[in-house]
Amino acid sequence: MANxxxxxxxxxxxxxxxxxxxxxxxxxxxxxxxxxxxAIEQLEYTRNMNAIHLIKGKTNLVGxxxxxxNHAYFSRLMEGISAEAFKENYQLIxxxxxxxxxxxxxxxEMLKMKQIDGIIICSKSMPLEQIEPYTRYGPIVACEDVNxxxxxxxxxDHYTSFKYGINYLIEKGHQYIGLCLGRNSGANSQSRLKxxxxxxxxxxxxFREEWMFYQSYRIEDGVGVLNKLRTMEQRPTAxxxxxxxxxxxxxxxxxxxxxxxxxxLAIIGFDxxxxxxxxxxxxxDNQLMEMGSCAFRIVHDQIAKKKxxxxxxxFDFRLIERSTV
Numbered sequence: 297m298a299n300x301x302x303x304x305x306x307x308x309x310x311x312x313x314x315x316x317x318x319x320x321x322x323x324x325x326x327x328x329x330x331x332x333x334x335a336i337e338q339l340e341y342t343r344n345m346n347a348i349h350l351i352k353g354k355t356n357l358v359g360x361x362x363x364x365x366n367h368a369y370f371s372r373l374m375e376g377i378s379a380e381a382f383k384e385n386y387q388l389i390x391x392x393x394x395x396x397x398x399x400x401x402x403x404x405e406m407l408k409m410k411q412i413d414g415i416i417i418c419s420k421s422m423p424l425e426q427i428e429p430y431t432r433y434g435p436i437v438a439c440e441d442v443n444x445x446x447x448x449x450x451x452x453d454h455y456t457s458f459k460y461g462i463n464y465l466i467e468k469g470h471q472y473i474g475l476c477l478g479r480n481s482g483a484n485s486q487s488r489l490k491x492x493x494x495x496x497x498x499x500x501x502x503f504r505e506e507w508m509f510y511q512s513y514r515i516e517d518g519v520g521v522l523n524k525l526r527t528m529e530q531r532p533t534a535x536x537x538x539x540x541x542x543x544x545x546x547x548x549x550x551x552x553x554x555x556x557x558x559x560x561l562a563i564i565g566f567d568x569x570x571x572x573x574x575x576x577x578x579x580x581d582n583q584l585m586e587m588g589s590c591a592f593r594i595v596h597d598q599i600a601k602k603k604x605x606x607x608x609x610x611f612d613f614r615l616i617e618r619s620t621v
Contacts, residue, residue, distance in 0.1 A: 298339035298340065298341045299341075300314045300315060300318070302335075302339055302341075303332060303335045303336055303339060303341060306335040306338065306339065307328070307331040307332045307334070307335040308331065309328050309331065309332060313328060313332070314332055317329055317332045317333075354413045354599060355410070355411065355412060355413055356385065356386050356387060356413065357386070357387050357388070357389055357411070357412045357413060358381065358386055358387075358388055358389070358412060358413060358414045358415070358416060358592065358595055358596075359388075359389045359391050359403050359406055359407065359412040359414070359415045359416070360374065360377060360388050360389065360390055360391060360415075360416045360418065361391045361393055361400060361403045361415060361416065361417045361418060361419075361420065362374075362390070362391070362392060362393070362418040362419060363392070363393055363394055363395045363418075363419055363420075363421075364392055364394060365390060365392055366514075367513055367514070367539075367541075368539065368540065368541050368567065368569050368571070369539060369567055369584065370418050370419070372567065372569065372584035372585055372588070373418050373439065373584050373585075373587060373588040373591075374390075374588060375584075375585050375588060376584065376585035376586060376587060376588025376589035376590075376591070376592070377416060377588040377589070377591060377592045378588075379585075379588075379589060380588075380589045380592035380593055380596070381592055384592075384596050386592075386596065389406075389412060391403045391406075393420070393421075395419075395420070395421040395479075396421070397421060397422055400420055400421065400422045401422070403415060404427065404430045407430055407433045407434045407436070408430060408433045410433075412434070413434055413435075413595075413599045414434045414435040414436065414437070414595040414596075414598065414599055415430075415434070415435075415436045415437070415595075416436075416437050416439070416588075416591045416592065416595060417436065417437065417438040417439065417447075418439050419439065419440075419482070419484075420438070420482075421481070421482070424438070424442060424445055424447065427447055428445055428446050428447055431446040431447060431606075434598075434599070435448065435594070435595045435598035435599060436448065436595075437449060437450060437591045437594050437595050438450075438451075439451060439587060439591060440483050440484055441453070441483070441608075441610075442608070444608070445606065446606055447606060448594050448595075448598070448606040448607045448608065449606075449607075449608050449609070450587045450590045450591045450594070450609045450611065451587075451608075451609070451610055451611070452582045452583070452587070452610070452611050452613055453487075453610060453613075454484045454487040454488050454491070455487040455488070455490060455491045456491070456613075457491075457566075457580055457582065457613040458487070458488045458491035458492060458536065459491040459494065459495055460580075460613070460615065461536050461564050461566075461580055461615065462491065462492060462495035462496075462536055463495060464564065464615060464621070465534045465536065465562060465564065465621065466495065466498075466499055468534075468562065468621055470532075470533050470534040470562060471499060471501055471533075472501070472507075472530075472531075472532045472533045472534070473492075473495075473496070473501075473507075473532055473533075473534045473535070473536065474504075474507035474508070474509065474525075474531075474532035474534070474535045474536075475488070475489070475492045475507065475508055475509070475535070475536050476509040476512040476518075476521060476535060476536070476537040476538055476539070476542055476543075476546075477489065477508070477509070477510050477512060477538050478510075478511065478512060478513055478538055478539070479510070479511070480510045480511075488538065492536070506528065507531075507532050509521045509524070512537070512538060512539060512542045513539060513541070513542065514539075514541055514542065514545070515541050515542070515544055515545035515548070516545060517542050517545060518537070518541070518542040518543060518544060518545020518546040518547075518548070518549065519545045519546075519548065519549045520545075521535075521537075521542065521545070521546055522545070522546045522549035522550055522553070522555070523549065525561075526553060526555075532561075533560075533561065533562065534561065534562040534563070534564075534621070535561065535562070535563050535564070536564050536566075537563060537564065537565050537566060538566050539565065539566060539567060539569075540565035540566065540567050540568065540569040540571050540572040540575075540577060540579055541569065541571060542565075543563050543564075543565035543566075543572070543575070543577055543579070543620075544565075544571050544572075544574075544575050544577065546561075546563060547563065547575050547577070547620070557620050558619070558620050558621050562620060562621045563577065563578070563620045563621070564577075564578050564579060564580065564615075564620070564621060565577045565578070565579035565580070565620075566579060566580050566582065567579065567580075567581075567582060567584060568580070568581035568582070568584075568616055572616070572618070573618075575620070576618045576619040576620065577618055577620050578615070578616065578617055578618045578619070578620045578621045579615075579616050579618070580613055580614070580615055580616070581613060581614050581615075581616055582611065582613050583611045583612065583613070586611060587611055590609050590611075594607050594609070
């Protein structure tokens with residue numbers, strides 16, 4: 297099997313010159329580059345990238361852990377992550393876990409085995425204390441509040457943002473308010489649920505389980521929510537919906553069934569996706585792209601040893617008023 301010694305001999309250059317060309321380093325003449333590439337082709341040389349990674353101590357790969365890829369929330373995060381990765385000539389490995397522990401563990405083991413340089417966790421089911429030991433193998437950033445963990449984080453205050461949204465509905469005269477969530481577990485979902493219950497308590501309204509809608513991720517889930525509402529004798533006059541995609545589905549189905557938004561049903565979305573502007577949806581902007589960009593920068597700075605301590609970055613939110621409330 298050919299190696300760089302064979303290339304150097306055939307191209308009539310030094311081994312160090314071959315190494316410079318293979319590593320895209322400057323100060324090699326075009327004639328020598330051509331001779332080296334001709335020799336590589338003639339010898340059918342291929343680099344052992346695993347050996348190179350071991351020598352250099354890095355792979356230029358970052359793993360991105362997410363439960364599924366076909367969801368607008370994670371797509372928006374990925375836009376920010378990938379833009380920063382491109383600037384730094386890094387490749388991303390997309391690791392879909394479906395919230396299964398074995399799959400999440402497999403991503404962490406990739407870091408341990410030096411197959412990737414760092415991990416960005418967009419969402420997870422694994423307890424944080426099971427993730428923390430893996431920070432000894434490389435930087436990990438979670439997109440949730442980790443409260444001074446060895447794991448770095450970029451996050452939104454989901455309690456405060458949801459409380460703000462519900463109070464906005466209350467100020468608009470609504471007492472009967474429902475809530476759409478993705479998971480019924482997870483740190484962010486629990487914060488949102490607590491904000492909802494606390495807001496209801498502040499206006500002496502009971503918590504109604506039938507006005508809670510879980511596993512709401514996509515447009516078709518919003519259609520299902522609206523159809524459930526239609527069967528209720530007493531239904532909410534307003535909804536706070538975790539996803540703009542779900543909110544769009546609710547609006548579409550409401551129009552089909554003669555339910556006027558916002559007169560019969562007021563709706564606030566979440567994420568400020570492009571679809572929110574299309575549907576003129578009142579929504580909460582949680583700066584997802586900026587969050588993704590920041591997550592990659594934190595990982596990259598720690599890989600490059602520019603920073604050694606974990607970082608925690610909280611992002612602001614803002615309510616964007618449109619026509620659905």
